Amino acid sequence: MATAAVEAMPQIDVASDKVTATDNTLAHQASTTTAISGPAEPPVDPNHEEYQYLKLIRDILDNGEHRPDRTGTGTVSIFAPTPLKFTLTSPSGSLILPLLTSKRVFLRAVIAELLWFISGSTSSLPLAEAGIKIWDGNGSRAYLDSIGLTERAEGDLGPVYGFQWRHFGAKYVDAKTDYTGQGVDQLTEVIHKLRNTPYDRRIILSAWNPADLKIMALPPCHMFAQFYVSYPRAKKGQEGEKPKGHLHCQLYQRSCDMGLGVPFNIASYALLTHMLAHVCDLVPGTFTHTMGDAHVYLDHVEALEVQLQRDPREFPGLEIKREKGG
Secondary structure, X not given: OHHHHHXXXXXEEEEOOEEEEEOOOHHHHHXXXXXXXXXXXXXXXXXXXXXXXXXXXXXXXXXXXXXXXXXXXXXXXXXXXXXXXXXXXXOOOOEEOOOOOOOOEOHHHXXXXXXXXXXXXXXXXXXXXXXXXOOHHHHOHHHHHHOOOOOOOOOEOOOOHHHHHHHEOOOOOOOOOOOOOOOEOHHHHHHHHHHHOOOOOOOEEEOOOHHHHHHOOOOOXXXXXXXXXXXXXXXXXXXXXXXOOEEEEEEEEEEEEOOOHHHHHHHHHHHHHHHHHHHOOOEEEEEEEEEEEEEEEHHHHHHHHHHOOOOOOOOOEEOOXXXXXX
């Protein structure tokens, strides 16, 4: 039952500022999805949730420690900042996608990459064919050779996110191998637990596998997520019939590129939470982003100073539809 649920997870397409699920292919998803930066509306109230992100950027720029990094660019960084928390459903019941509005976020790539993770793919080529180039550098011949993966085919990233989500513990061969039935399908288990044992404290989706780190083109930055189902309208102490549960997600990210990566990651895991809630008949609750090394690259400082002058606007709404029989 759970496996079928994963296969039926909504495919995402975007029109204007709404997200609609279809059964289109990944390439079509990417080609028909547009990047948005939120509705063109006046600034909203000072409690807008995007200010959490903007205030963290300001804190890093003002109080962060200058540190070297593997890219040679240099960063300013703080460790373990206050987590960011985003509401996924409004009081009226409409769905919310926390897509930052003080900058443009490449939503088409967010959607395509998330579907790619869910598929279990480990090749950057399907994304590239869909016009999404975010993994091209890590899958290039020159880069793979530079980290000692000389036998790896171009585009073969190794056992990265999707492989760990769908085949954790399986022996990795290459991107073309069929891993059906191998390893632990964590996504299937997450769905099964959300549907059948929602109070479980082990509803975890982990991409961090120490045994595989050396054969990954890039170790996971967003490492693991925990899911939690709450019943806010149930009376305390009761375990009987309850209203529909609310699904919450907390992500831990060890390495957080605040300028480019984090806005992308917020949208991605918020969208994943919406999709899981949809297939498990739950109400999307909140997304909490917990960070380790939260850093700004020195060559991003100027652009972020400009971004900090902007006021956020209302987050876009979200609509997920599944075709009959999906």
